[in-house]
Every structure is written in structure tokens, then in C-alpha cells.
Amino acid sequence: MEPLSFEFVTVEEARLILDGAVPTQGEPDWAGQRQPETAEAKTLSATALKWLAVLPPQARPLELCRSYPRIGNQLAALWADPAALSNFLADLLIDKRGGRQGFPGGIALELSQLQEHVLRTMEP
16 A cells, blocks of 8 residues: 655645635745855855866866856865765756756856766765
């Protein structure tokens, strides 16, 4: 026997469903989820610049760092922890929330190439 699947709903949503009206599910409001950008998030850190310099040219996410310095800073900060870095890259590349636009093609390619480099260097 397969387990029953269910989702939590409010009493009002349940009442609407029982009355035959299907509630429309609005787009989640992510605006309050992200912290406001600080000045450091808008520029690439010295650590990130050093990190970029030691990467092989084919693995350098230059366009990403220009367009999204906050993410470049985070990647550089995680570089010492390959497992955490790999997880962060996977989160950037795979939409787990649904309906996200994703990165422009060049940046998505850079992230894929960086992830490939990380996976190669993690091999025993």
C-alpha cells in the first residue's frame, strides 16, 4: 500500500476546496528572503581576485564575477571546502524552487566549467 501524499493548507483554503472553488496559488514573494546588498556585495573582494588568479583560465568565471560579485566572493570564500563549494555550485545550477529564470548562457557555462574543474580536483 502506498502512503497518502498531502499538503498543508489553511482552513480558508480547505473551505474553498470543499465549496468547489479551486484556490489560485500565487507566486511566492522572495523579496524579503534575501538580505539587502552591502557595499562589499557589490564589489569583488581581494580574496576573490586572488582566487580568480590561481584558477586555470578555462575555469575562471569572469563574466559571473563582473555581473554578480556577491556570488564570486562566496565562491572564493568556499574554495577551501571543496564539498561545500560543490554543493553551492549545484544550488546555483539547479533550480530547486521552480520557475526561476536562471543565469544568462555565458554565466551558466562558466559555472558548469568551474564545477567540472572542482569535481576533477576533488578526485582522489
